[in-house]
Amino acid sequence: MLNYVSDRVRLLNQAPARAAADYVLYWAQINRRLDSNHGLAFAIQTANQLGLPVLVYEGLTCAHPWANDRFHRFILDGVPHNGARAAELGLGYVFYNRRSKRDPNDVLYRLAANAAVVVTDDFPGYMAQTYNASVPAKIGIPYYVVDSSCIVPMALLAKQEYAAYTIRPKITRLLEEHLHPVEPVSVKRPWTGPLPELPATSGANDVDPTVAPSPKFRGGRKAALQRLHDFLEDGLRRYARDNREPTAHATSQLSPYLHFGHISSLEIALAVHEHAKEHKLIVPEFLEQLIVRRELAFNFALRGPNPHKLAALPEWAQATLAKHDKDKRETRYTRDQFEQARTHDALWNGTQHELLRDGIIHGYHRMYWGKKIIEWSASHQEALETMIYLHDRYALDGRDPNTYTNILWCFGLHDRPWTERPIFGMIRYMNLAGMQRKTKVQAYIESQLTGSLL
Numbered sequence: 382m383l384n385y386v387s388d389r390v391r392l393l394n395q396a397p398a399r400a401a402a403d404y405v406l407y408w409a410q411i412n413r414r415l416d417s418n419h420g421l422a423f424a425i426q427t428a429n430q431l432g433l434p435v436l437v438y439e440g441l442t443c444a445h446p447w448a449n450d451r452f453h454r455f456i457l458d459g460v461p462h463n464g465a466r467a468a469e470l471g472l473g474y475v476f477y478n479r480r481s482k483r484d485p486n487d488v489l490y491r492l493a494a495n496a497a498v499v500v501t502d503d504f505p506g507y508m509a510q511t512y513n514a515s516v517p518a519k520i521g522i523p524y525y526v527v528d529s530s531c532i533v534p535m536a537l538l539a540k541q542e543y544a545a546y547t548i549r550p551k552i553t554r555l556l557e558e559h560l561h562p563v564e565p566v567s568v569k570r571p572w573t574g575p576l577p578e579l580p581a582t583s584g585a586n587d588v589d590p591t592v593a594p595s596p597k598f599r600g601g602r603k604a605a606l607q608r609l610h611d612f613l614e615d616g617l618r619r620y621a622r623d624n625r626e627p628t629a630h631a632t633s634q635l636s637p638y639l640h641f642g643h644i645s646s647l648e649i650a651l652a653v654h655e656h657a658k659e660h661k662l663i664v665p666e667f668l669e670q671l672i673v674r675r676e677l678a679f680n681f682a683l684r685g686p687n688p689h690k691l692a693a694l695p696e697w698a699q700a701t702l703a704k705h706d707k708d709k710r711e712t713r714y715t716r717d718q719f720e721q722a723r724t725h726d727a728l729w730n731g732t733q734h735e736l737l738r739d740g741i742i743h744g745y746h747r748m749y750w751g752k753k754i755i756e757w758s759a760s761h762q763e764a765l766e767t768m769i770y771l772h773d774r775y776a777l778d779g780r781d782p783n784t785y786t787n788i789l790w791c792f793g794l795h796d797r798p799w800t801e802r803p804i805f806g807m808i809r810y811m812n813l814a815g816m817q818r819k820t821k822v823q824a825y826i827e828s829q830l831t832g833s834l835l
């Protein structure tokens with residue numbers, strides 16, 4: 382049901398507010414931060430109107446398809462800060478870590494039993510999309526979802542956009558109205574007294590230990606703000622020139638924090654604007670990625686078809702790929718060989734090693750990584766599935782609208798036809814010689830061997 386309360390807020394059921402309630406519940410499913418968060422601001426406003434305090438609930442579960450030590454460590458890193466920040470803001474805060482399938486899985490419902498309303502994050506993908514489709518009918522109180530992922534509310538772009546050039550003018554027109562800090566709302570009734578008691582856990586652990594925490598990325602808001610600070614100090618002024626040179630380390634590396642909601646794109650954009658003004662920098666290249674490209678991905682996730690199938694592609698791309706799907710592959714690898722970085726190409730293997738070890742690949746390398754999986758897979762659909770599997774399982778910023786949209790970009794989404802060639806048809810092609818011309822391939826491979834990228 383699409384019952385819009387505002388451009389950012391939708392009410393997803395028609396249940397009445399609980400009259401004798403103890404609090405308004407904000408469920409931080411995606412946006413695991415207590416600042417620059419439209420969802421939390423809406424929860425506080427609602428609580429203030431009802432004369433209630435706010436309880437923030439943040440959870441972690443072994444039950445999602447890619448629950449592993451890497452992603453769970455990243456989220457756990459953020460919990461102490463969120464707890465402390467909640468206390469400063471006068472909010473109640475509970476965190477529940479369901480590490481085993483034997484542990485209770487109804488904490489949201491237990492907390493909602495004493496809430497007037499539930500407010501949570503609107504997010505067009507992964508677990509939040511599933512929960513936001515199923516929970517509202519069962520929760521028995523109003524269930525609001527709030528878009529705090531995009532700067533221009535997703536609701537304002539009513540159709541699936543064809544490409545960056547179609548969404549850019551719309552975003553540009555709407556940006557001035559929306560590029561403002563989230564109005565901080567103070568609680569009228571601070572949380573006092575004890576927090577709700579959470580059910581005991583069994584002590585068992587069903588979280589996959591075979592994907593280890595990233596040695597490069599600590600999670601959490603503090604780490605996110607530090608990375609933003611470092612980027613402003615060092616990367617931003619070099620971004621336009623060097624963002625396609627992986628050994629230059631000129632990009633922000635904020636995508637994992639954006640994905641887990643430890644920081645908002647809004648606050649990054651505002652900080653970048655301010656820094657650029659102060660230092661007389663011109664930064665459209667960075668804002669193009671952060672706003673236009675990222676919000677194009679959210680638009681596709683919300684309005685587009687299922688991204689796990691090539692049928693999600695524009696017609697020209699589907700047609701050209703169908704024509705070349707059976708073309709002979711001179712080199713062919715299985716998913717296992719890709720996963721273990723066992724190809725003949727040292728550059729490709731280096732990027733895959735980064736994904737396995739650190740949970741990230743540089744943006745320019747990701748294009749090459751994806752294009753080569755297309756070239757070396759038995760079929761286009763198999764290539765798509767391999768890319769999705771590797772991102773879902775290993776990428777700190779995976780399982781995101783940006784993941785599936787950009788993987789499909791490798792197959793022609795949001796791109797244009799190029800010269801026809803085997804296997805690729807008219808979708809864009811990349812090769813090693815091009816990478817060697819445009820980037821420092823040897824320096825990159827050596828840095829991977831010595832671990833100096835860490």
Ligand SMILES: Cc1cc2nc3c(=O)[nH]c(=O)nc-3n(C[C@H](O)[C@H](O)[C@H](O)COP(=O)(O)OP(=O)(O)OC[C@H]3O[C@@H](n4cnc5c(N)ncnc54)[C@H](O)[C@@H]3O)c2cc1C
Nearest residue numbers: 632633634635636670671674675744751778779783784787
């Ligand atoms: C095959 C493939 C898979 C990808 N998978 C992901 C993914 O799982 N998660 C993810 O966030 N990005 C993904 N991208 C897009 C892009 O590579 C990353 O967003 C970027 O490399 C993240 O690094 P950064 O934060 O240093 O980016 P910066 O260059 O510093 O950019 C800042 C922010 O802008 C956004 N951004 C940058 N490039 C793009 C882009 N092409 N499209 C949309 N938004 C962009 C990201 O949110 C990024 O954090 C993928 C790209 C390809 C080609």
